[in-house]
Structures are given as structure tokens and as C-alpha cells.
Amino acid sequence: MTQESLKQDRVLALSGGVGGAKLALGLRNVVPAGKLTIVANTGDDFEHLGLHVSPDIDTLLYTLAGLDNSETGWGRRDETWTFMAVLAALGGETWFRLGDGDLAIHVERTRRLSAGEPLSNIIRDFAKRLDVRAAIVPMSDDPVRTRVRTAAGWLDFQRYFVEQQCRPAVTDFSYDGASTAEPHPDFVAALTHPELRAVVICPSNPFISIEPILAVPGVREALRACAAPVVAVAPIVGDQAVKGPTAKMMRELGLKVSAETVAERYADLLDGFIVDDGDAPLLPTLPIPAIAAKAVMVSLADREQLAKMTLALADDISRRHSQAAVIKK
Numbered sequence: 001m002t003q004e005s006l007k008q009d010r011v012l013a014l015s016g017g018v019g020g021a022k023l024a025l026g027l028r029n030v031v032p033a034g035k036l037t038i039v040a041n042t043g044d045d046f047e048h049l050g051l052h053v054s055p056d057i058d059t060l061l062y063t064l065a066g067l068d069n070s071e072t073g074w075g076r077r078d079e080t081w082t083f084m085a086v087l088a089a090l091g092g093e094t095w096f097r098l099g100d101g102d103l104a105i106h107v108e109r110t111r112r113l114s115a116g117e118p119l120s121n122i123i124r125d126f127a128k129r130l131d132v133r134a135a136i137v138p139m140s141d142d143p144v145r146t147r148v149r150t151a152a153g154w155l156d157f158q159r160y161f162v163e164q165q166c167r168p169a170v171t172d173f174s175y176d177g178a179s180t181a182e183p184h185p186d187f188v189a190a191l192t193h194p195e196l197r198a199v200v201i202c203p204s205n206p207f208i209s210i211e212p213i214l215a216v217p218g219v220r221e222a223l224r225a226c227a228a229p230v231v232a233v234a235p236i237v238g239d240q241a242v243k244g245p246t247a248k249m250m251r252e253l254g255l256k257v258s259a260e261t262v263a264e265r266y267a268d269l270l271d272g273f274i275v276d277d278g279d280a281p282l283l284p285t286l287p288i289p290a291i292a293a294k295a296v297m298v299s300l301a302d303r304e305q306l307a308k309m310t311l312a313l314a315d316d317i318s319r320r321h322s323q324a325a326v327i328k329k
Contacts, residue, residue: 008197008228008318010035011311012190016209017044017056018073019235019243020202021063023310026303027200028064028134030311036134037190041204042119043146043175043212046158048096049087051106052113055158056209057123057138058105065130073243076101095163120184135186139213142181146212147174157208166245170252173207178215183222191222198314199223201232203295205246206265214269223269229317231272231310233295234259238278242296260285272313274306289317 011031015024015038024038044055055074062068062076069075079099088094098106105126112122118141127136146157150168160168190196204210214220223230239257241247250257259275260282266273267287275282276295283290293309294302 008195010037010190010193010195011198011200012036012187012196012228013038013200013202014041014204014210014213015039015056015060015202016041016204017059020056020204020209021060021068022297022303023200023202023233023306024060024134025063025300026297026305026307027310028132029300029304030307033133037186038134038136039139039184039187039190039213040123040136041209041212042138042140043144043178043208044157044161045143046145046156048158049093049098050110051098051103052110053096053098053106053158054109054119054123054138057136058102060136061105061123061126061130061132064127064132064134064136067130075099096158120186137184137186137190139187139219140181140184140216142177144175144177144181144212144216146208147176148208149173161208161245166248170207170249173211175212175215178212179217181216183216183219188218188222191226196226196228197318198228198311199226199230200310200314201230201266201270203233203235203242205235205241205244205249206262207246207249210266220269229271229314229321230269231274231314231317232262232266232270233274233306233310234262234276234279236262237276237295258282263287263290271317274310274313289313 009032013024013027028036040060041056067076069077079101083100083103084097109122119138120141123136148155148160149172235242235246236259247257255261259279263273263286270288273288273290274293277292280292291313297303
């Protein structure tokens with residue numbers, strides 16, 4: 001039976017912020033309309049100035065809506081900063097910058113959360129209003145908060161990442177609230193959907209973007225049991241991170257800075273892995289089937305091409321599994 005006859009055209013992506021959002025955009029453009037679900041990390045969420053801020057969710061919203069600031073990699077395009085200027089004049093906290101347009105999404109989200117509406121409903125509505133054309137689902141409606149242990153003690157993630165600019169050396173991570181959180185029902189449903197073609201782990205930081213999702217009870221087990229191939233794209237090229245502090249964190253944790261380290265970390269979950277063309281010599285050493293591709297996404301065409309190659313790898317794995325099952329019979 002062919003892939004087409006099974007109508008396996010749904011795709012589930014796990015994503016953090018900037019790096020993951022690039023591949024998520026590519027997937028949105030190559031997957032049939034209405035067939036892409038993106039599970040977003042909410043471990044970065046925090047309360048600031050009385051507002052609920054969801055950095056990774058908002059990066060996905062802005063990127064898929066065509067509103068992202070490509071120069072900074074975060075926030076909205078053509079942003080203005082009157083609010084921050086007035087806040088600074090009043091002696092307020094300015095270490096976490098909120099643009100005027102960006103501020104509106106935090107105010108409205110906080111208002112609706114305070115009224116008892118779940119985060120997932122709010123994000124679904126925002127995505128519809130912004131014409132995102134993909135389902136963005138928080139990993140859980142329950143709060144999970146990433147914390148970073150440093151030589152000076154534990155820091156809330158945004159204090160480490162933004163206020164401290166990732167300067168303190170990292171010794172560990174925790175995901176507060178994860179042990180009692182429940183994966184969002186749409187996340188669970190997507191993993192078990194009979195039309196699921198692939199699960200894609202986007203090239204996001206393993207420690208602060210993907211592992212908070214995996215820390216929610218039942219998620220790792222569901223990924224292992226998933227009938228569709230689970231494939232990941234390495235966020236490391238050579239000995240450098242494609243984006244953000246991944247390489248710095250690896251060095252401080254005593255890990256080899258390499259796509260191979262990421263593959264080993266996800267090995268129990270994965271059916272396939274993609275490294276950058278420059279890391280092709282690693283392919284024979286990896287613990288899972290892998291291919292090389294252009295993993296540094298500069299243009300929209302790069303994003304779409306990587307998305308196509310990721311799905312092609314998943315399709316190839318599905319065909320091989322089907323052939324093996326026939327032979328076994």
C-alpha cells in the first residue's frame with residue numbers, strides 16, 4: 001500500500017524559538033494546508049511586569065505570520081519602543097525589552113489567562129487572527145519553567161538568557177512543574193493520528209527548547225511508540241551552534257560540541273537524523289540512520305528545501321519499515 005493511499009500527510013513538529021521557527025516555516029510551506037501541527041516549548045514562559053510572556057510561542061506566531069524581525073531574530077518587524085523609553089524614564093525594569101506591538105500580545109494573553117482561558121485556546125485564536133495557517137499547540141497548558149544552575153546558583157531561564165546574556169557557566173537544568181504537567185491533548189492526538197506522516201524535531205537547543213517538552217510525563221514514551229518516523233535536524237554545525245548558546249552549554253557541561261552528541265542524546269526517540277553537509281563525515285559514526293543536507297537556513301528557499309529533505313528522509317524510513325514488515329511475514 002502506498003503512502004498516498006494511506007493519506008499519511010500530517011506532520012507534527014517540536015520546536016523552540018528562532019531556529020525551530022525557521023524549519024517550521026519551511027514545513028508550513030510544503031505540507032498540505034491544515035496538516036501541520038507545531039508543538040511549542042513553554043519552558044521559556046515567564047511573568048514580567050505583571051504580564052505572561054511566551055517567547056517561543058510568539059516567535060513561532062510572528063515567523064509564520066510574516067511579522068518577525070529577521071535582523072534581531074526575535075520580536076516583530078518595524079517595532080517601536082515608546083513604552084520602553086517611558087518605562088526607563090520611570091525607573092522601571094528594562095532588561096527584557098518589550099516593543100509596543102509586541103506588548104499588545106502579552107497584555108491580551110494575560111487578560112485572557114486571568115479570566116480562566118487556557119493558553120492553548122488563546123494561541124489558537126491568535127494564530128487564526130494572524131493568518132498563521134498552521135496549528136501551534138503549547139506542549140502543556142500547565143506551567144513548566146526552565147531554570148539554569150550556574151556556579152552562582154539557580155537562575156530563572158530569562159534571567160540567565162536575557163539579563164545575564166548567557167554569561168554564567170551552566171552546570172545543570174531543571175524544568176519546574178514538568179513532573180505534574182500533562183501534555184496538551186492535541187499533542188497526544190497528533191502523535192497517534194493514523195494519517196501522521198512524520199514527527200520532526202526542529203533544530204532547536206536540546207537543553208532549553210526540546211528537553212522541556214520531553215520532560216512532560218508520557219511524551220518520551222509516546223514518541224518511542226509513535227508509528228510514524230521521528231526525525232531530527234541537528235542544531236550544531238561543525239563545533240558551533242546554528243543559533244544561540246547550544247555550543248557554549250555543551251562545552252560547560254563537558255559534552256563534545258558536535259551533531260553526534262545531539263544524535264546520541266535523542267537516539268532512543270529517533271528513526272532518522274539530518275546533519276549539515278559539512279558534517280557528512282560523521283554519518284557512519286551516528287547511532288541512527290542519517291543524511292547530510294544544507295542545515296543553515298539563510299533564505300526562505302533554504303527553509304523549504306530542508307523541510308522537503310526532512311520529510312523525504314521520513315518517507316524513506318517508512319518505506320524501509322514497510323518492506324521489512326513484508327519480508328518478516
